[in-house]
Amino acid sequence: MAQIPSEPAAPEAWVQKRSFEVRDFRTQSGALLPLVRVGYETYGKLSAARDNAILVCHYFSGSSHCAGRYGPEDAAPGYWDAIIGPGKAIDTTRFFVLSVDTLCNVNARDPMVITTGPASIDPRTGRPYGSAFPIVTIADFVRLQKALVDALDIERLHCVAGPSMGAMQALEWGALYPERVDRLLPVFGAGLQAQAYFIALIDLWAEPILADPSWRGGDYFGASEPLEGLHRSLQAITVTARSPAWARSLFGRDWADAGADPLANAGHRYRVESTLAQIIAERGRFAEAAHVVQLVRGCRIFDVDADGGSIAAIRAPTLLISGRSDTVMFPEYSAQAALRLQAQGTAARHLSLDADGGHLDCLYEIGRMAGPIGDFLQ
């Protein structure tokens, strides 16, 4: 079913986005997508033996841009640039790093993201899929990545790694394709399946969109968009992914505007509130409401034991990293997964990242884990 992609170009100073297509993609839920197209990025050079590839899977609101910059104007590098690059923990002078945009990527309107989801044109109708787009799962993302890995003629991956939703994909790889992966590195993940509380919590991320009258069951394309719901959704995501220490260090109890005491008027805000509104307005420019809803649906169904693979199949040495202050992917999810894997004889180790910024420490504080990650990849 895979189309052969253009061969990755020689390593360059600037990162490039490439595109990969698969025709007649059958989802875990049984639907047939005539064409899926996703973006991918690579860093470093694939060895002649094609045996030095590491796949990095992205988080809920991330993309395949995990390292480097697109050009001299690019303000910030990819999200894991602290550990991916020449001489870094994931050393691109040694490893060939590959990362793929998921289906239903949140940032579907970002020109640097290539994805297929409800906002994409259904070739059978010439109109956006909307509610006709099927439920897609973490296993679907992994099966699509596997098609790209096949197309690149990579027989075994040295490691599959990723933060948050990327950690879910890493463990799914170990369960679905145990013969194709030598190491797993799930960082700040949900464990081996979405647990009841995780399901209830991420439902809160989708609810604001579902509540927006413009949502129209997911068929808002060509009409007014559920932008208020989208912004409230991003607000819920951003707040739950952070922590008291993060907010205290940045905002304290300052009012947003001098003289505008929140006691005097319910419209007066604290600086934490006005800044979050700015962050969300910025993030919202590229986000697609229906894709947020689809990703929540996919994440809540996550279960490596019920999607064609099995926990028992996971045999690759696994380094699980959790975050001490993470209240989205609680540390116990990783701890329990490690115990479960150890109980079946899989070489699993669990480390805690001791930082106080909440779930997003899986991005911003990952550099603290450079040592153990570098060792694990030896």
Added chain:
Amino acid sequence: MAQIPSEPAAPEAWVQKRSFEVRDFRTQSGALLPLVRVGYETYGKLSAARDNAILVCHYFSGSSHCAGRYGPEDAAPGYWDAIIGPGKAIDTTRFFVLSVDTLCNVNARDPMVITTGPASIDPRTGRPYGSAFPIVTIADFVRLQKALVDALDIERLHCVAGPSMGAMQALEWGALYPERVDRLLPVFGAGLQAQAYFIALIDLWAEPILADPSWRGGDYFGASEPLEGLHRSLQAITVTARSPAWARSLFGRDWADAGADPLANAGHRYRVESTLAQIIAERGRFAEAAHVVQLVRGCRIFDVDADGGSIAAIRAPTLLISGRSDTVMFPEYSAQAALRLQAQGTAARHLSLDADGGHLDCLYEIGRMAGPIGDFLQ
């Protein structure tokens, strides 16, 4: 300004709700309420010297019903019945326990709650206040309680205690009326002021109501009510106040209905989702959307250093209790408050309740702290 209440009756087997009124109540925000009326309950007997009173302040979605039952048909006792009663940590054979419904009580439609808020009739117009109701604060709740304590001719309180929003009121008592209280017992509280992250988090509790088209800026009375928003608000409150271990022990990954795989249809739910919907439908029967919004506004303004009192004034010995798994009122809020009080020479002690049920352990697991609480009240 206070009306003398009817004297509490002699102790009885069944708890009674009484009512207290204050005319011309001036709020912290400067508004004048011509009449406020709130409910209160008492347990035990006020001593002849009137020196054995303990005030218990309630949590966000609670009421003054902290102990005992209303009658033989009453299925469950008040929320702190594990520690309030004859021979218990707060021993009603020794102490006279008093508890007062706050202004803008969430459960304004509960026949056993008496409160004044946006849903109350403004005597100046004969219609519900709606958006004309002023912002009220934790300090306002305390000043109203103080009026009742005065009316009961109680000079000093042996202790002011309370869980969650009740903890905020307890510390406020110590700051506003240091000469009137001998001990403070804030349980699972926000510390001495609402911190930036707490503000951002409880905003998520109000947002679903503000997003409901029926909200109409708070003036929905006499028209369709923002019931969907209210239910989504209660969902956010209920989920954030719980924990992974709570959900795991109750629900696991079970589907809500046999054969209704959530992978097959986005409308199919997990048991955690359907049960939460039931809990919320039940809680929603008595809840008033505008009161939820008002309480969020009051809580986010909480600051004992900026409401007429001051942290420096707090001199009463203080026992702070936090919850190890609490992700609403994080343990660090209590830890930091204890350090701040100790730094000024106030006898403050901080204990951690080691349970895994989340914020609501301040209600359901309080019995584990019976020993230290009983000792503290000696």
